[in-house]
Amino acid sequence: MTGAANSPLFETKLQIPAFRPGVLRRERLSERIKFSSNTKLILVCAPAGYGKTTLLSQWAADQSGPVAWFSIDEADNDPVRFLSYLIAALQRVEETLGQAALGALQAPSISLAGSNSPPEVDPFEACLAALIEDILWTPDPFVIVLDDYHLIQAEPVHQMLRLLLDRQPGQLTLVIGTREEPPLNIPRLRARNQILEIRERDLSFTLEEAAEFLKAFRLPAEAVSVIEKRTEGWAAGLQLAALSLQGYDNAENFLRAFSGDDRQVADYLLDEVFRHQSPETQDFLLHTSILKKLNGALCNAILPEAGMSGDSQRVLEKLDSSQLFLIPLDNKREWYRYHHLFADFLRARLMKEHPDCLAGLHLRASQWHEAAGNIEDAVEHAFAVPDIERAIHLLEQYGTVMIFDGRLATYLNWIPFIPHEEIFKHVHLCADCSWAFALSGRPDLAERFALAGKKAIPSAIPIHIASRGKVISPDEVLGDLTSVQAYCARLRGDSQGVRRYSQEALRQLPADAYTVRGVVALNLGLEYYQGWEWEEAAQAFTESVEMILKAHENIYVAIV
Numbered sequence: 001m002t003g004a005a006n007s008p009l010f011e012t013k014l015q016i017p018a019f020r021p022g023v024l025r026r027e028r029l030s031e032r033i034k035f036s037s038n039t040k041l042i043l044v045c046a047p048a049g050y051g052k053t054t055l056l057s058q059w060a061a062d063q064s065g066p067v068a069w070f071s072i073d074e075a076d077n078d079p080v081r082f083l084s085y086l087i088a089a090l091q092r093v094e095e096t097l098g099q100a101a102l103g104a105l106q107a108p109s110i111s112l113a114g115s116n117s118p119p120e121v122d123p124f125e126a127c128l129a130a131l132i133e134d135i136l137w138t139p140d141p142f143v144i145v146l147d148d149y150h151l152i153q154a155e156p157v158h159q160m161l162r163l164l165l166d167r168q169p170g171q172l173t174l175v176i177g178t179r180e181e182p183p184l185n186i187p188r189l190r191a192r193n194q195i196l197e198i199r200e201r202d203l204s205f206t207l208e209e210a211a212e213f214l215k216a217f218r219l220p221a222e223a224v225s226v227i228e229k230r231t232e233g234w235a236a237g238l239q240l241a242a243l244s245l246q247g248y249d250n251a252e253n254f255l256r257a258f259s260g261d262d263r264q265v266a267d268y269l270l271d272e273v274f275r276h277q278s279p280e281t282q283d284f285l286l287h288t289s290i291l292k293k294l295n296g297a298l299c300n301a302i303l304p305e306a307g308m309s310g311d312s313q314r315v316l317e318k319l320d321s322s323q324l325f326l327i328p329l330d331n332k333r334e335w336y337r338y339h340h341l342f343a344d345f346l347r348a349r350l351m352k353e354h355p356d357c358l359a360g361l362h363l364r365a366s367q368w369h370e371a372a373g374n375i376e377d378a379v380e381h382a383f384a385v386p387d388i389e390r391a392i393h394l395l396e397q398y399g400t401v402m403i404f405d406g407r408l409a410t411y412l413n414w415i416p417f418i419p420h421e422e423i424f425k426h427v428h429l430c431a432d433c434s435w436a437f438a439l440s441g442r443p444d445l446a447e448r449f450a451l452a453g454k455k456a457i458p459s460a461i462p463i464h465i466a467s468r469g470k471v472i473s474p475d476e477v478l479g480d481l482t483s484v485q486a487y488c489a490r491l492r493g494d495s496q497g498v499r500r501y502s503q504e505a506l507r508q509l510p511a512d513a514y515t516v517r518g519v520v521a522l523n524l525g526l527e528y529y530q531g532w533e534w535e536e537a538a539q540a541f542t543e544s545v546e547m548i549l550k551a552h553e554n555i556y557v558a559i560v
Helices: 026-033 052-062 079-089 099-103 123-136 154-164 186-191 209-215 221-231 236-244 251-257 262-275 279-290 296-302 312-321 340-353 355-372 375-384 388-404 407-415 427-439 441-458 474-492 495-508 513-531 534-551 555-559
Strands: 041-045 067-071 142-149 172-178 194-198 326-328 336-338 461-465 470-472
Touching: 026 052, 026 194, 026 407, 041 052, 052 142, 052 172, 067 079, 067 461, 079 123, 079 142, 099 296, 123 154, 123 312, 142 340, 154 186, 154 194, 154 427, 172 296, 186 194, 209 221, 209 236, 221 236, 221 251, 221 326, 221 441, 236 296, 262 340, 279 296, 279 312, 279 340, 279 513, 312 513, 340 355, 355 375, 355 388, 375 407, 388 407, 388 461, 407 427, 427 441, 441 474, 474 495, 474 513, 495 513, 513 534
Parallel strands: 041 172, 041 194, 067 142, 142 172
Antiparallel strands: 326 336, 461 470
């Protein structure tokens, strides 16, 4: 698997979320989610707090057949990362699924190496085609659940899902949980009767379900009716109301204060829930609200006071047992996340009450994630401060591996957050940025950063690059920058430029710069090949294969 998914958080994204005993089972909705030979997509679409994940996790746990689960987050807009996790989820069903597709996942990072224009076959489409072929040979039907799909904004990912739905084998049923209708040709599926839809009106609690949900509070029927009407059956609103009631000796006093539309209800109830926690718990909730995912060690690392930081796992377990909007992400009760509405409320309150502590919290979170090998999370926390100096440090240390490991889209999304004049001061960062732009087909930007990097070479010093495990000298970076210029010359169809820059780069690069030497040799070999210079092409191709096999990186280059 590519490094995009190679993280301690990896397993939590593939676990069917645990649900607590005693949580109301939505039998009428589970009964609606039925398979048919014609159903390609089951769409569960409603705003936040309507219980989509709870419904799907209960339903998935009840299935007799295999169910794969993929919990999506914002970082999965990188198509390589998305495919990595999708395949990993499917391999829970059948471990041989997607093995051929995984080998091609690094293709996007060098997809332009072989021609003056983008390849005729999109590498993601080729990867997906291989995956579909594997599914066709799977003997038994199965389900893949994509939860929180509304977080996907990247068109390449949407296109892959559209392609999957178009060519979907009969063995596979796709289930999507989302707050927004995804751009997946829903009207066409509807017209062909190939979709089952569960919407907000379906997910809203009926009066009977609300009464069952609130029965532990022994409320009179009229009180249950008031709560159900004012929340309009909104699951999160009912849960908030139930938690808020715990702080009132008299339910009638609560009902008199409880009014307003959904947003007002949410703000009021969230405040009520928060206000009834102990000061220590309030501090814990506020300070950990910056985290997308929580475990005891991470919370210990970011909490500033020693008294708060020593026993985070116990606090998390207590919050979990009290059902205080903390959602377990694995069966071991190790990783959690806050309910999205609750997290939004906590972050807004943290910003209002403790704005000065945000930078320290994000810095400690970034440091913890770097030590744990979660580089993308480390960079995101650095930008959240924003701590540009730390972000530059992380990108210098780990950017090359990300780019040549296929996580190009993620890297490109970060570049605009760093002023160009700051990038131009760091030759290693210039080299990575120029490669990122070149590999995405933007030679003008790539050459601008390459030239800026070359200008900064005289004042550069050797630095140790953690992801490469060695000290990189300015001379090696110079060869890297020249390699980018050779690549850009090929994109422009500049035959003489390809030859001149490639030969110059191979002279500048050290003998053990295997990955870059392999790409340069491939680039030069393709130039010779198109010029009918067969012996020179064969020699360059042979060198490219040898270099890439020594590097153990980006085997796609060797395949080309």
